[in-house]
Amino acid sequence: IKENPCSDVDIPKINGNGETMRPKEIKIYTIDEAKMLLSTLKHVTFKYQIFFTLAMLTGLRRGEILGLEWNDFDFDKCNVRIKRTSNYTPKEGIYTDVTKTEKSQRFIKIPKELSKLLKLYQNSQQFDFRNRKGKGLEIVKTDRLFTQANGKPMHPNTCLLYTSPSPREKWFTLLWRSYIQTSQRQPADKCWHRRCNCISDTRSLNPNYNVKHI
Numbered sequence: 001i002k003e004n005p006c007s008d009v010d011i012p013k014i015n016g017n018g019e020t021m022r023p024k025e026i027k028i029y030t031i032d033e034a035k036m037l038l039s040t041l042k043h044v045t046f047k048y049q050i051f052f053t054l055a056m057l058t059g060l061r062r063g064e065i066l067g068l069e070w071n072d073f074d075f076d077k078c079n080v081r082i083k084r085t086s087n088y089t090p091k092e093g094i095y096t097d098v099t100k101t102e103k104s105q106r107f108i109k110i111p112k113e114l115s116k117l118l119k120l121y122q123n124s125q126q127f128d129f130r131n132r133k134g135k136g137l138e139i140v141k142t143d144r145l146f147t148q149a150n151g152k153p154m155h156p157n158t159c160l161l162y163t164s165p166s167p168r169e170k171w172f173t174l175l176w177r178s179y180i181q182t183s184q185r186q187p188a189d190k191c192w193h194r195r196c197n198c199i200s201d202t203r204s205l206n207p208n209y210n211v212k213h214i
Contacts (some may be wrong), residue, residue: 029056049158050121053145057114063087065102066156069095069143070122075115079107086144086153094153119143 013021029037041049054065059114063085071080083105089095099183110118129151133139147154187194 045123046121050117051113053117057111058108062156062159066154067147068145071143075119078112078115079109081107086156088156094155
């Protein structure tokens, strides 16, 4: 025999009791759950409307979303190139890195409705930066989609710890946390990108956006 027929067999893992460990079933949002979450975005500031919509409709990892830059998008072809991540460690602080694996560097399609929202958000972001600069406040030149008010990279935990003094936005925060932390679903940073793959068409979700018009 030239090749070992068992070379491609995955050896099962055994726990301390000698029992075979089965892979945990990955919980994903149902369409109704996704609709409910997206419908609450009207109570959230515009930046987070875009962040959470992007997460739900693309299934990108959190670090991949925070690593996105405007030049990664081709709005005419409705696609985005994933080639970097934004991460944080206490030692290094916020830093830019490559994607988790080589295969993670990829192009993905985005719905036309999402492309329109992204263009509006880009205008909104530029308006906020110009306004801040006009007040003589610090601005760091950046091409990132999601930043702090001064243009510096956003901390990866900001989206998970997002809260607001507004009672309506707090309601959204509680709903979001209940989905990603207190339910039986895995933490968002571990399976966000897998969980959302069943949701790709904004027309079927029909969320009620509260979009700024610039």
